[in-house]
Amino acid sequence: MTEPNRVSPFPAPDHQPVAGGIAARAxxxxxxxxxxxxxxxxxxxxxxxxxxxPVLVLAGAGTGKTRVLTTRIAHILSxxxxxxxxxxxxxxxxxxxxxxxxRLAEMLGQAVEGMPWLGTFHSIxxxxxxxxxxxVQLKSNFTVLDVDDQIRLLKQLLQxxxxxxxxxxxxxxxxxxxxxxxxxxxxxxxxxxxxxxxxNGKGGKLYASYQERLKILNAADxxxxxxxxxxxxxxxxxxxxxxxxxxxxxxVDEYQDTNVAQYLWLRLLSxxxxxxxxxxxxxxxxxxxxxxxxxxxxxxxxxxxxxKSVAVAGPAPKNICCVGDDxxxxxxxxxxxxxxxxxxxxxFPGAKVIRLERNYRSTAHILAAASHLIxxxxxxxxxxxxxxxxxxxxxxxxxxxxxxxEARGIGxxxxxxxxxxxxxxxxxxxVRASYQMREFEDRFVTLGLPYRVIGGPRFYERxxxxxxxxxxxxxxxxxxxxxxERIINVPKRGLGDxxxxxxxxxxxxxxxxxxxxxxAVVETDELKPKARGSLRGLxxxxxxxxxxxxxTPHTELAEIVLDESGYTEMWQKDRSADAAGRxxxxxxxxxxxxxxxxxxxxxxxxxxxxxxxxxxxxxxVSLMTLHSAKGLEFDNVFLPxxxxxLFPSQRTLDEQGRAGLEEERRLAHVGLTRxxxxxxxxxxxxxxxxxxxxxxxPSRFLDELPADSVEITESKGGSGWGGAGGYGPSRFDNVESxxxxxxxPGWQRAQARRPASRGASxxxxxxxxxxxAGRDPFGGSFGGPFGRNKRGPLTIEGxxxxxxxxxxxxxxxxxRVFHQKFGYGKVVRIDxxxxxxxxxxxxxxxxxxxxxxxx
DNA sequence: CACGTGCATATCTAG
DNA sequence: TATGCACGTG
Numbered sequence: 041m042t043e044p045n046r047v048s049p050f051p052a053p054d055h056q057p058v059a060g061g062i063a064a065r066a067x068x069x070x071x072x073x074x075x076x077x078x079x080x081x082x083x084x085x086x087x088x089x090x091x092x093x094p095v096l097v098l099a100g101a102g103t104g105k106t107r108v109l110t111t112r113i114a115h116i117l118s119x120x121x122x123x124x125x126x127x128x129x130x131x132x133x134x135x136x137x138x139x140x141x142x143r144l145a146e147m148l149g150q151a152v153e154g155m156p157w158l159g160t161f162h163s164i165x166x167x168x169x170x171x172x173x174x175x176v177q178l179k180s181n182f183t184v185l186d187v188d189d190q191i192r193l194l195k196q197l198l199q200x201x202x203x204x205x206x207x208x209x210x211x212x213x214x215x216x217x218x219x220x221x222x223x224x225x226x227x228x229x230x231x232x233x234x235x236x237x238x239x240n241g242k243g244g245k246l247y248a249s250y251q252e253r254l255k256i257l258n259a260a261d262x263x264x265x266x267x268x269x270x271x272x273x274x275x276x277x278x279x280x281x282x283x284x285x286x287x288x289x290x291x292v293d294e295y296q297d298t299n300v301a302q303y304l305w306l307r308l309l310s311x312x313x314x315x316x317x318x319x320x321x322x323x324x325x326x327x328x329x330x331x332x333x334x335x336x337x338x339x340x341x342x343x344x345x346x347x348k349s350v351a352v353a354g355p356a357p358k359n360i361c362c363v364g365d366d367x368x369x370x371x372x373x374x375x376x377x378x379x380x381x382x383x384x385x386x387x388f389p390g391a392k393v394i395r396l397e398r399n400y401r402s403t404a405h406i407l408a409a410a411s412h413l414i415x416x417x418x419x420x421x422x423x424x425x426x427x428x429x430x431x432x433x434x435x436x437x438x439x440x441x442x443x444x445x446e447a448r449g450i451g452x453x454x455x456x457x458x459x460x461x462x463x464x465x466x467x468x469x470x471v472r473a474s475y476q477m478r479e480f481e482d483r484f485v486t487l488g489l490p491y492r493v494i495g496g497p498r499f500y501e502r503x504x505x506x507x508x509x510x511x512x513x514x515x516x517x518x519x520x521x522x523x524x525e526r527i528i529n530v531p532k533r534g535l536g537d538x539x540x541x542x543x544x545x546x547x548x549x550x551x552x553x554x555x556x557x558x559x560a561v562v563e564t565d566e567l568k569p570k571a572r573g574s575l576r577g578l579x580x581x582x583x584x585x586x587x588x589x590x591x592t593p594h595t596e597l598a599e600i601v602l603d604e605s606g607y608t609e610m611w612q613k614d615r616s617a618d619a620a621g622r623x624x625x626x627x628x629x630x631x632x633x634x635x636x637x638x639x640x641x642x643x644x645x646x647x648x649x650x651x652x653x654x655x656x657x658x659x660x661v662s663l664m665t666l667h668s669a670k671g672l673e674f675d676n677v678f679l680p681x682x683x684x685x686l687f688p689s690q691r692t693l694d695e696q697g698r699a700g701l702e703e704e705r706r707l708a709h710v711g712l713t714r715x716x717x718x719x720x721x722x723x724x725x726x727x728x729x730x731x732x733x734x735x736x737x738p739s740r741f742l743d744e745l746p747a748d749s750v751e752i753t754e755s756k757g758g759s760g761w762g763g764a765g766g767y768g769p770s771r772f773d774n775v776e777s778x779x780x781x782x783x784x785p786g787w788q789r790a791q792a793r794r795p796a797s798r799g800a801s802x803x804x805x806x807x808x809x810x811x812x813a814g815r816d817p818f819g820g821s822f823g824g825p826f827g828r829n830k831r832g833p834l835t836i837e838g839x840x841x842x843x844x845x846x847x848x849x850x851x852x853x854x855x856r857v858f859h860q861k862f863g864y865g866k867v868v869r870i871d872x873x874x875x876x877x878x879x880x881x882x883x884x885x886x887x888x889x890x891x892x893x894x895x
Numbered sequence: 896c897a898c899g900t901g902c903a904t905a906t907c908t909a910g
Numbered sequence: 911t912a913t914g915c916a917c918g919t920g
Contacts, residue, residue: 133909162910184910206916262910297909374908473906495908529896536896571896648910667907689906707907730905731911 076114076147080107087361087394088112091121091289094310094388095361096381100425101410101713102401102673105363106136109291110143112361113155117148122288124154128309129291130161134649136293136671137163157287161302162262163648165269168283169260170644175276176268181640183259183513184647188506189522190214190261193253196544197246201239208239217247221263222375224270224301227251257521266301273308284313288359295364295384299375307387310360358388366421367414370667370707372699373692382421399425399713401673403432405749406719410712412746417702434751435712435719437742441755442726442733443476443681447483449755450678450722454489454661457676464490466675468662470711472687476680477663490660495668500646504611504622505629509646511601515585516643519553531610533574539567555582581605594639598630617863666711677715680722682708682739708741722755850889851875857892864895 077085087097087108099105113129116122131137137159144155157164166184173180185193194210194217216238220230227248235244254260260268273280290310292298298306362384369378385391399407407427414420440446454467469480477493484491499505507530513523529535547557561567562576585601592600602608608626611619636642662674681687688704696703712719723738851857855867857877865879875892878884 135909160910166910186910265910370907371909373906475905498909532897534896538896665907686906691906728911 074115074118076111076118080104080111081398083394083396083398084108084111087363087396088115090361090392090394091116091119092359094358094384094391096295096384096388096391096393097361097363097396098393098421098423099363099365099396100399100423101365101368101710102399103396103425104400105293105365105396106139106143108396109293109363110140110147112291113140113144113158114147116289125156126286126288127155127157127291128164128287128289129155129158129293130164130306131158131293132160132297134160134163136160140293160648161305162265163645165305166260166265166648169265169269169272172272172276172279175279176272177255178260178268179258181258181517181644183257183517183520183643184265185254185259185261185522186501186506186647187214188501188526189259192522192525193257194246194250197249197253198239201242201246203239203242213238213243213246216243217250218261218263219375220247221261221267222299222301224267224304226267226271258519259522263301266305270301270304270308273305280308281313283309284311290360292360292362293364295362296366296369296378296381297364297371297376298380300377300380303377303380303387306360310358310388312358360388365423366419367417367423367706368670368710370670370703370710372696372703378419382419395423397423397425399427399429401716402427402713403429403717405432405434406712406715406717408749409435409719409745410709412749413712413741413744414705414709416744417705419702433718434749435721435745436751436753437682437721437723437745438753438755439738440722440724443479443724443728445755446680446722446724447479450480450680450720451483451487451489453678453720455487458489462676464659464661467678468664468669468672468674468676468714469678469680470664470666470669470714472666472681472689472707474665476686480663480680484661490658491663492658492660494662494664499625499628502622502625504625507607508598508602508626508629509643511605511607512598512639513643514555514582515589515597515601516639518555518582518586521547521554524554524558527605527607528578531606533578534571535574535578539571539575542566555579589639594636594642595630595633597639598633602626615864620858666707669714670710673714673716675716676718676720677711678720678722679711680724681727682721682723682742683727683736684739685736686727687739688741705741705744851892851894856895858895 077088080088081104084104084107087095088111091112097105097108099108109129113127116127117124129140131140140158141155144158159167169176169178170180170182173182191210191214194213195205198205198208198210198213216234220234227244230244230247232244235241235247237243239246254264273283287309290306292306362381364381366378366381369376369381372378380387385393402410404427407425407429411425438449440449450469454464457467458464471477471480474496481491481493483489500509507527510523510526513520514527525540528540543554543557543561546561547554550557550560552560558575559579562572562579565572567575581604585597585604588600589597608623611622611626614622633642636645662672684690687708688701692700692704694700721742723736723742725736726733727736728734851867851870853867853870856864857867857875858864863879865877867875868878868884869876875889876884877892
């Protein structure tokens with residue numbers, strides 16, 4: 041604080057009073073000659089310093105996007121252009137929001153408590169909605185429904201309408217409704233043709249009644265958080281104006297992923313407060329009349345002014361800055377509109393477009409491969425990434441006979457890297473579809489190679505977490521029917537469908553909540569004595585918990601509830617493999633409750649911000665889908681499964697045609713650009729699809745890589761068919777049948793390298809047993825594509841275990857053990873540090889002893 | 896009502 | 911192949 045006198049004009053932000061104020065600290069930092077600007081390149085600096093008017097920052101992969109965003113915020117603050125509470129900064133994921141907060145804190149020197157409007161689209165929209173809930177027929181304590189609740193509710197509606205939910209699954213309707221909401225459509229705005237496709241023309245009506253039900257339940261789904269927010273703004277211009285003048289600056293991360301609803305929301309907020317009367321009506325309005333008073337933040341207007349005086353001071357500039365990369369738009373299927381970013385200059389006239397093209401992440405070869413690949417897309421804004429890094433290793437392309445060999449090859453390469461001292465944390469395997477992961481998991485388990493799966497079911501989507509939350513929700517609001525219904529018979533209490541149906545009927549007739557209905561029904565003889573007693577017991581328990589709530593801390597209460605309800609016991613008794621993990625999750629849930637003031641506060645935020653962040657300290661290979669890899673980077677990246685049908689996915693091609701292909705290509709681009717030093721692509725000639733082996737052809741994307749940056753290598757795990765590795769015999773040999781696409785230099789070389797003596801050129805491998813089946817040099821089975829001897833005698837696997845210690849195992853034959861993935865089992869064979877275990881559920885498996893513990 | 900069996904089905908997946 | 915769900919039986 042070199043200039044303490046300048047601190048006083050800045051009242052602490054309205055929401056989170058912070059001693060010392062971020063703005064003040066930022067400005068103090070700035071007084072040292074804007075140190076935060078040092079180290080930025082010209083474009084980055086331009087992106088940070090262009091504060092007035094709309095700005096689109098096209099930030100290619102690895103060009104320092106987050107850095108620009110956070111520095112820009114620091115810059116705004118230090119220039120005194122706005123207070124922390126006047127900057128709206130939106131991201132898609134909690135993770136991204138957290139990261140920005142952390143980086144900002146580093147930059148400004150302390151925890152960032154004072155950025156109340158930095159968050160995800162949903163959390164911010166939800167927060168605005170809560171302050172004005174009554175204007176959209178909700179109460180401020182409305183519940184945010186998760187997908188499960190949503191489905192349950194829709195099922196009820198389908199039943200009421202007598203629609204066969206087999207022909208018309210609730211899931212499908214949920215998808216449609218979600219899609220409509222993503223596009224900003226209220227029930228009345230859905231094109232009649234579209235509404236009719238579901239349930240013999242009842243789709244639109246169902247959507248409408250679903251919305252009605254939500255209001256009655258005082259609930260909103262994720263889509264509503266934005267959609268209702270838009271409605272709020274449209275129907276109450278005064279409220280809109282309030283936010284328009286509050287937010288002096290808007291920043292948007294990953295703009296290419298925004299959907300129409302988010303676009304509309306941003307557009308409303310980014311308009312000047314006084315022109316708020318002309319509201320967008322159509323989903324894609326163009327902003328007329330904005331050239332007039334665009335930039336011009338009056339130099340006289342300092343942030344010391346309060347909102348009111350600013351509003352009077354004249355039209356606020358549309359200081360919106362969107363950062364994104366059209367080449368990384370991979371969520372089209374989720375409603376994202378690449379169009380939003382492609383049309384930015386049109387939507388925000390006078391916009392300045394800044395391209396960040398200097399890549400700080402990857403070596404030249406990797407970057408060349410990724411850039412060249414992506415040029416095959418047509419609809420793009422166009423960027424040319426460049427690097428000053430070394431050339432590095434070429435991108436490798438390796439063919440494997442089948443997916444098992446692929447996994448073996450990658451496993452071996454990883455062990456080689458490991459021997460060279462490469463940390464496993466710097467290695468990732470990125471797959472197109474999650475089912476590809478299994479093969480790698482199996483392989484790593486046998487190798488004793490630590491790995492972690494990123495993505496998958498999110499923490500709060502897990503059944504045990506939602507069950508636990510449902511108990512708490514019922515305690516918190518007795519009228520939460522969906523929660524009550526969820527746990528009424530969990531654990532089993534003998535209260536099945538019949539009972540629930542009865543309660544429903546009663547509740548509907550009397551127009552009372554289910555819980556209320558239950559209370560009434562137990563006083564009657566309508567239920568059998570057993571069910572009645574059981575239900576009464578449950579009601580009494582809830583009433584007791586509600587009383588306890590007044591005197592017990594909420595974390596403790598949660599423990600009591602889980603305990604007394606028998607829920608914990610239910611999982612303790614469960615002997616399935618994941619039961620232990622579920623109990624851990626419950627503990628984790630209770631631990632996370634500590635961060636909140638009370639039960640109510642916890643529940644209000646839970647569905648929006650719960651994230652599981654697994655223990656990441658351990659050194660392990662990361663395994664994830666390409667989608668969940670976005671935003672991450674690793675030194676070494678393996679990209680298996682580059683085959684037609686799988687990648688690009690046939691289904692995407694069928695459903696989306698050319699657009700689908702382009703999105704798949706962007707996915708490939710994302711995959712490659714995750715790599716800092718090594719990118720290794722694999723494809724298999726044979727892959728099992730739903731149980732049957734199919735011969736595949738290499739992905740067309742391989743042909744789109746620049747020959748100069750690619751090296752064709754042999755599979756390291758290729759001992760399977762004579763150690764030759766190379767390319768599997770397939771119809772692929774018949775180049776003519778694929779036209780010219782396989783005549784690229786890379787392929788010619790690939791062809792040339794193939795062992796001619798193998799003479800495996802006649803197709804038809806799908807039907808005929810491979811001539812090489814069983815011919816592996818170790819005399820064992822090689823687990824070829826025909827599935828024989830899959831779990832045969834000791835194979836070469838044994839030799840691949842790099843870290844066999846030679847010490848004898850601490851386990852004895854017959855020991856009862858537990859394994860994270862396979863559950864409980866008995867040791868039936870010991871071989872050094874490798875155990876063969878007969879698992880109760882998973883059958884016989886060979887694992888390394890460090891992966892099991894005594895049960 | 897709880898449990899077992901048979902059958903259809905099969906991407907990616909934020910909030 | 912494997913999982914989830916819808917139905918039928920004990």
